[in-house]
Amino acid sequence: MRDPRFDILFEAVQIGPHTARNRFYQTPHCNGMGNLRPQAHAAMRGVKAEGGWAVVNTEHCSVHPSGDLMPEVLQMLWDDGDIPPLALMVDAVHEHGSLAGVQLAYPAYYNANRLTRDVPLGPMDRPVSGHHPIQVRAMDKQDIRNLLGWWKAAANRARKAGFDILNVDANFSTIAFQFLSPRNQRTDEYGGSLKNRIRLLKELIEVTREGGSDQCAVSVRLIVDELFGNLGLRAPDEGIEAIGMLAELPDLWDLVIGTWADDSPTSRFAPENDHEPFMVGVKAVTTKPVIGVGRFTSPDTMASLIRRGVLDMIGAARPSIADPFLPKKIEEGRYEDIRECIGCNICVSSHFAMTNLRCTQNPTMGEEWRRGWHPERIAPKKQDKSVLVVGGGPAGLECARALGERGYRVTLAERETKLGGRVTLEGELPGLREWLRVRDWRVTQLNKLANVEVYVGSELTAADVAEFDPDHVVIATGSHWRADGIGRASHLPLKMATAMRVFTPDDIMRGVSPKGRITVYDDDHYYMGSVIAEKLALEGNDVTLITPASDVSSFSINTLENIRVARRLFDRNVKMITHSSLVEGKKDTVLVGDVRTGARAEYSADALVLVTSRLPNSQLFHTVSSHYGHTEGNPKVSRIGDCNAPAAIYAAVYSGHRFAEEFDVDTPLLRRERIDLIKSGAIADC
Numbered sequence: 271m272r273d274p275r276f277d278i279l280f281e282a283v284q285i286g287p288h289t290a291r292n293r294f295y296q297t298p299h300c301n302g303m304g305n306l307r308p309q310a311h312a313a314m315r316g317v318k319a320e321g322g323w324a325v326v327n328t329e330h331c332s333v334h335p336s337g338d339l340m341p342e343v344l345q346m347l348w349d350d351g352d353i354p355p356l357a358l359m360v361d362a363v364h365e366h367g368s369l370a371g372v373q374l375a376y377p378a379y380y381n382a383n384r385l386t387r388d389v390p391l392g393p394m395d396r397p398v399s400g401h402h403p404i405q406v407r408a409m410d411k412q413d414i415r416n417l418l419g420w421w422k423a424a425a426n427r428a429r430k431a432g433f434d435i436l437n438v439d440a441n442f443s444t445i446a447f448q449f450l451s452p453r454n455q456r457t458d459e460y461g462g463s464l465k466n467r468i469r470l471l472k473e474l475i476e477v478t479r480e481g482g483s484d485q486c487a488v489s490v491r492l493i494v495d496e497l498f499g500n501l502g503l504r505a506p507d508e509g510i511e512a513i514g515m516l517a518e519l520p521d522l523w524d525l526v527i528g529t530w531a532d533d534s535p536t537s538r539f540a541p542e543n544d545h546e547p548f549m550v551g552v553k554a555v556t557t558k559p560v561i562g563v564g565r566f567t568s569p570d571t572m573a574s575l576i577r578r579g580v581l582d583m584i585g586a587a588r589p590s591i592a593d594p595f596l597p598k599k600i601e602e603g604r605y606e607d608i609r610e611c612i613g614c615n616i617c618v619s620s621h622f623a624m625t626n627l628r629c630t631q632n633p634t635m636g637e638e639w640r641r642g643w644h645p646e647r648i649a650p651k652k653q654d655k656s657v658l659v660v661g662g663g664p665a666g667l668e669c670a671r672a673l674g675e676r677g678y679r680v681t682l683a684e685r686e687t688k689l690g691g692r693v694t695l696e697g698e699l700p701g702l703r704e705w706l707r708v709r710d711w712r713v714t715q716l717n718k719l720a721n722v723e724v725y726v727g728s729e730l731t732a733a734d735v736a737e738f739d740p741d742h743v744v745i746a747t748g749s750h751w752r753a754d755g756i757g758r759a760s761h762l763p764l765k766m767a768t769a770m771r772v773f774t775p776d777d778i779m780r781g782v783s784p785k786g787r788i789t790v791y792d793d794d795h796y797y798m799g800s801v802i803a804e805k806l807a808l809e810g811n812d813v814t815l816i817t818p819a820s821d822v823s824s825f826s827i828n829t830l831e832n833i834r835v836a837r838r839l840f841d842r843n844v845k846m847i848t849h850s851s852l853v854e855g856k857k858d859t860v861l862v863g864d865v866r867t868g869a870r871a872e873y874s875a876d877a878l879v880l881v882t883s884r885l886p887n888s889q890l891f892h893t894v895s896s897h898y899g900h901t902e903g904n905p906k907v908s909r910i911g912d913c914n915a916p917a918a919i920y921a922a923v924y925s926g927h928r929f930a931e932e933f934d935v936d937t938p939l940l941r942r943e944r945i946d947l948i949k950s951g952a953i954a955d956c
């Protein structure tokens with residue numbers, strides 16, 4: 271049963287003409303499906319509603335072709351033809367008794383209009399972001415009148431699609447906010463004073479109200495602090511003043527801070543509820559419901575924010591991705607079942623990859639329609655079978671858990687005394703503690719399954735497996751870091767003096783602690799190089815990070831972390847050398863070559879940590895396969911996760927889950943959303 275102290279989270283909230291059944295609000299978030307994959311999008315949002323989110327929003331929905339963000343996969347309401355894909359989502363959300371919201375948006379300084387080639391518009395003449403050789407034209411009065419007309423028409427279409435809440439997006443890169451920002455230097459009645467700068471937002475709220483008539487609530491998603499120092503809108507000053515000026519005009523305030531990277535920091539750099547200081551004073555200037563985010567996973571934090579009058583509803587994007595059933599689990603008192611977001615931002619990276627949303631904790635995310643997966647349900651077993659899973663890292667744990675849920679007799683054997691594999695090791699690195707949630711949630715779930723037996727401290731050999739002789743063997747023995755330097759830049763082993771002390775991340779994670787001047791060579795480009803450098807610097811060493819890339823941890827631009835990574839290393843006195851690939855390790859120096867000019871340079875080093883690439887631990891797989899009569903795998907033997915192909919943790923979890931979903935099942939081809947050329951009349955029926 272639910273603890274009564276959380277009852278407050280299940281009180282209804284009035285939002286204009288509609289009532290949200292509880293205080294859980296899924297804020298708008300990108301998902302890589304958008305209107306390009308509308309059925310996948312609708313199914314994903316529907317699952318959120320099923321999981322108890324009282325309000326489920328779309329992502330950015332462009333109101334006009336001159337606000338085109340292609341190739342990003344988002345929503346649009348440019349004409350009536352855009353209504354059906356969104357109506358699909360509305361129906362999926364309504365089916366479970368939730369309210370559907372649409373984030374009406376028009377970008378500014380971000381709209382290169384690569385699809386439509388319309389001239390981008392904005393408050394002032396300025397280049398568009400992203401280094402495109404294109405400028406925004408400053409809007410004149412007619413442009414503003416046009417925008418209001420487009421916006422109202424889009425609001426009207428959103429109403430026709432069935433949306434309950436029409437959101438006026440005044441996020442960082444939107445027209446409404448760029449007018450509101452103090453950096454708007456217009457000299458007419460839309461620039462200068464706060465009263466002038468907020469005029470466009472006010473007018474947009476008014477036309478949204480007209481477009482939605484009395485059927486729809488109107489919400490505003492606003493930045494309360496730009497985090498831009500003196501050049502930006504700040505809380506409490508103008509941030510709170512701006513809300514106060516329009517206090518009762520919308521039916522709800524949904525508040526964010528800064529850019530996307532500021533608003534959605536990873537757990538490496540910010541804890542849960544990091545926005546609270548910016549919310550102080552908001553409730554004093556409006557009686558309308560206030561929503562904030564902060565990667566909330568703790569019911570105590572949520573209830574406390576409501577009780578203390580900071581927020582009226584709990585906003586969440588990432589926690590709703592990691593666990594679409596978070597509200598239901600709190601409602602039913604199943605707190606330990608909450609699959610807590612680990613704050614890794616792999617979900618964000620799928621937006622930049624422009625493909626179906628993916629999540630480290632929730633492997634079913636983005637697969638609801640195309641593979642028919644569900645975060646809380648999985649098909650029961652077809653027949654009684656025993657499965658041995660060797661290796662208890664993220665892949666093995668998820669595989670054993672999901673197979674166990676299906677009802678198979680599962681045995682999981684792990685060599686170490688602790689489960690978790692790489693997650694257990696990496697979770698001890700600076701800033702990565704929350705990643706242990708990948709292990710902990712799965713271990714909790716495994717403990718509930720009577721048909722799964724877990725053995726730790728059990729290193730299995732091929733002979734052990736043969737003796738056990740299950741119906742199926744899954745090898746999930748992981749991978750190890752290479753010590754020869756082969757990676758993206760070096761295709762052959764690097765020349766290394768025997769006097770140079772060479773280590774890998776595995777050595778460092780297992781407690782080896784080199785001292786002195788240490789070079790970390792990062793040819794992996796995600797987090798490992800920088801966290802190893804940070805750890806060694808914290809231990810008092812003189813650390814230099816060298817990378818062939820133009821940025822340190824360059825993949826982390828996709829997880830919104832790259833600036834913070836560089837700043838963290840700078841703060842820890844780690845020297846950063848980019849555009850340089852390792853050529854040779856000498857006695858007490860490393861020789862590097864500039865990847866642009868070929869110029870050579872030498873740096874002192876007492877030790878070298880190679881963070882380049884990994885090799886699968888696939889020996890057991892091959893030996894067991896040949897025991898059963900094949901050298902490259904037998905129908906009775908499978909390999910998953912890093913043992914199959916090393917990748918980030920989300921891929922290992924996905925691999926384990928996919929195996930369990932597809933075991934003993936005739937798996938149909940991935941469902942795709944294609945243009946029907948016959949229906950569209952482009953070709954004759956064939």
Ligand code: ADP
Pocket residue numbers: 660661662663664665666683684685686689690691692693728729730731746747748749887890910911912913919922
């Ligand atoms: P993945 O990310 O694919 O799950 P990990 O490296 O995290 O890979 O996990 C692999 C796990 O397999 C580790 O915990 C390791 O201790 C375990 N392991 C490796 N070889 C054996 C073996 N022969 N028997 C049992 N466990 C093993």
Ligand code: SF4
Pocket residue numbers: 588589591592610611612613614615616617618628629630631632
């Ligand atoms: Fe959270 Fe990571 Fe999943 Fe995103 S990918 S929702 S940050 S666990």
